[in-house]
Amino acid sequence: MAAKRLGFALMLSLGLLIPVFGQGHKDGCAPEELESQQNTLAGYLSPDFAGDYDLAIANLFRLGALYQSMALRCGYMPSEPEIDSMLEQALRFVTLEDLIAAQSVGNDVAAILLDLQETYGDPLAGQLLYNGLEPALGGVALGCAGCHENEAVAPLTAGTWTRIQDLRLQQPEFRDYSHRQYLVESIVQPMAYTIPDYAPLMPDFYGSQLSSQHLADLVAFLDSQDQLPDDE
Ligand code: HEC
Numbered sequence: 001m002a003a004k005r006l007g008f009a010l011m012l013s014l015g016l017l018i019p020v021f022g023q024g025h026k027d028g029c030a031p032e033e034l035e036s037q038q039n040t041l042a043g044y045l046s047p048d049f050a051g052d053y054d055l056a057i058a059n060l061f062r063l064g065a066l067y068q069s070m071a072l073r074c075g076y077m078p079s080e081p082e083i084d085s086m087l088e089q090a091l092r093f094v095t096l097e098d099l100i101a102a103q104s105v106g107n108d109v110a111a112i113l114l115d116l117q118e119t120y121g122d123p124l125a126g127q128l129l130y131n132g133l134e135p136a137l138g139g140v141a142l143g144c145a146g147c148h149e150n151e152a153v154a155p156l157t158a159g160t161w162t163r164i165q166d167l168r169l170q171q172p173e174f175r176d177y178s179h180r181q182y183l184v185e186s187i188v189q190p191m192a193y194t195i196p197d198y199a200p201l202m203p204d205f206y207g208s209q210l211s212s213q214h215l216a217d218l219v220a221f222l223d224s225q226d227q228l229p230d231d232e
Pocket residue numbers: 130142143144145146147148153154155160163164168183186187190191193194195198199200201202203206218222
């Protein structure tokens with residue numbers, strides 16, 4: 001039985017290591033590669049329900065998950081009912097709060113910056129989030145624009161990129177900061193630095209409401225705000 005488990009683990013890691021020959025497909029997603037992976041997996045599915053029931057249904061479950069992640073990785077977009085049913089199943093084991101927490105970026109700036117290296121930010125999606133027109137995690141609408149469109153309350157959205165480049169990063173305490181690091185810290189740890197002349201009003205819970213994709217989108221949007229002070 002232990003040997004079987006080991007075999008399964010080996011096969012899992014093999015699946016990840018299958019070399020890439022395909023062109024125009026993601027790694028391991030060319031038709032012949034998918035076919036060979038699928039044959040390997042199918043070969044592994046020889047459930048011995050009578051012999052070792054627990055192991056057999058565990059393998060059934062793991063193989064199913066493996067097939068799904070293979071399809072997702074190769075670009076399959078689940079339909080609404082499929083997403084609903086995956087969610088329904090997940091919610092039998094974890095709470096919605098746990099699911100949201102598992103997806104949120106948190107507020108460890110160094111870890112987030114590593115994460116963002118792999119995430120392409122879409123400025124338009126960021127703008128919709130920023131203006132509360134698309135929901136963040138858990139369906140919440142972000143109130144960024146509510147404060148940042150009013151200069152008396154918070155630094156203006158327009159010119160954020162320029163302001164960070166020309167003012168903030170020139171200050172000695174940000175000498176070692178990258179532009180992105182400053183933005184990420186401002187969003188997930190607003191109290192780490194508060195800008196003189198403003199009341200420290202910005203909520204400190206965004207790390208729990210944003211996925212890394214959301215944060216990447218917001219950063220991309222703010223990076224597009226490169227108006228000069230006079231343009232405002
Ligand atoms: C309740 C008001 C409020 C909300 C909501 C709010 N902010 Fe802020 N924000 C502020 C204030 C006030 C400051 C300046 C003082 C400080 O640093 O806390 C600030 C600072 C910033 C800065 C630094 C700007 C600079 O010039 O250095 C960024 C970037 C930022 N906010 C982004 C966001 C984003 C993104 C959201 C939404 C996810 C958001 N804020 C929501 C009030 C708000």
